[in-house]
Amino acid sequence: MTEASKPTVVVDNLHIDYKTFASGKAANDRRALMQRQRGVRVVHALKGVSFVVHEGESIGVIGHNGSGKSTLMRSIAGLHTPARGAVYAASRPALLGVNAALIGDLTGDRNVMLGGLALGMTPSEVESRRDDIVDFSGIREFIDLPMKAYSSGMAARLRFSIAISRDHQILLVDEALAVGDKDFRAKSEQRIRDLREQAGTVFLVSHSMRSIMDTCTRVLWIDHGTLKMDGDPKEVVSAYKKSR
Numbered sequence: 001m002t003e004a005s006k007p008t009v010v011v012d013n014l015h016i017d018y019k020t021f022a023s024g025k026a027a028n029d030r031r032a033l034m035q036r037q038r039g040v041r042v043v044h045a046l047k048g049v050s051f052v053v054h055e056g057e058s059i060g061v062i063g064h065n066g067s068g069k070s071t072l073m074r075s076i077a078g079l080h081t082p083a084r085g086a087v088y089a090a091s092r093p094a095l096l097g098v099n100a101a102l103i104g105d106l107t108g109d110r111n112v113m114l115g116g117l118a119l120g121m122t123p124s125e126v127e128s129r130r131d132d133i134v135d136f137s138g139i140r141e142f143i144d145l146p147m148k149a150y151s152s153g154m155a156a157r158l159r160f161s162i163a164i165s166r167d168h169q170i171l172l173v174d175e176a177l178a179v180g181d182k183d184f185r186a187k188s189e190q191r192i193r194d195l196r197e198q199a200g201t202v203f204l205v206s207h208s209m210r211s212i213m214d215t216c217t218r219v220l221w222i223d224h225g226t227l228k229m230d231g232d233p234k235e236v237v238s239a240y241k242k243s244r
């Protein structure tokens with residue numbers, strides 16, 4: 001990254017709360033049962049996270065289960081309203097999560113069209129990229145079957161292939177690589193590096209430290225909703241490993 005590179009995402013003192021209904025039934029001893037609380041419970045998922053990301057950076061996001069990584073990705077994608085603070089993005093970020101909405105009753109092929117349109121491509125753009133998308137996914141022989149007949153790995157490969165078929169200025173990848181096999185992961189990581197070289201910004205949430213080390217130029221460690229460390233992948237990953 002050079003000093004001249006432009007900021008693409010600014011996260012400023014971001015606080016995200018989830019309000020959820022607790023049944024109070026989780027408590028399993030008598031004392032806890034007496035104290036059980038029904039009603040709305042607020043989960044403070046992010047507590048004042050701040051950082052600036054520039055074009056050409058590839059940001060790994062690591063942290064223990066429930067630390068707030070997916071919440072951070074969804075916030076950058078604009079899917080949460082901050083309780084406090086703000087997120088600024090230079091263009092609309094594209095979020096690629098393992099839950100990206102494709103329709104199980106439709107064939108893989110129809111979902112390529114659906115997913116492409118959802119990413120803002122025109123029907124003719126999707127048509128022209130269809131072959132590349134299907135080739136990248138490596139599931140051509142299953143492409144005319146309904147997606148509900150796919151394994152979770154096959155579905156994830158197709159979702160990833162659709163999402164990366166388009167150049168994004170800001171791409172958020174949430175654990176999508178975890179389900180692919182070794183070859184697919186290598187291919188996907190290469191594609192992420194290519195996107196970054198085209199001055200894009202890529203965020204990669206992963207529990208695989210190898211994927212993070214192979215792909216990222218900088219790593220954010222999220223811990224209990226706060227940014228515990230931000231810096232060089234080697235240093236951050238090594239500090240994170242020591243904490244486990």
Ligand SMILES: Nc1ncnc2c1ncn2[C@@H]1O[C@H](COP(=O)(O)OP(=O)(O)OP(=O)(O)O)[C@@H](O)[C@H]1O
Binds near residue numbers: 019043069070071
């Ligand atoms: N829809 C929701 N309603 C209530 N609480 C939520 C919701 N989604 C997440 N949380 C809570 O917010 C916190 C952060 O969750 P998040 O999914 O961002 O963590 P994560 O770091 O991505 O975890 P993982 O590595 O397990 O995917 C957790 O305490 C979680 O229980």
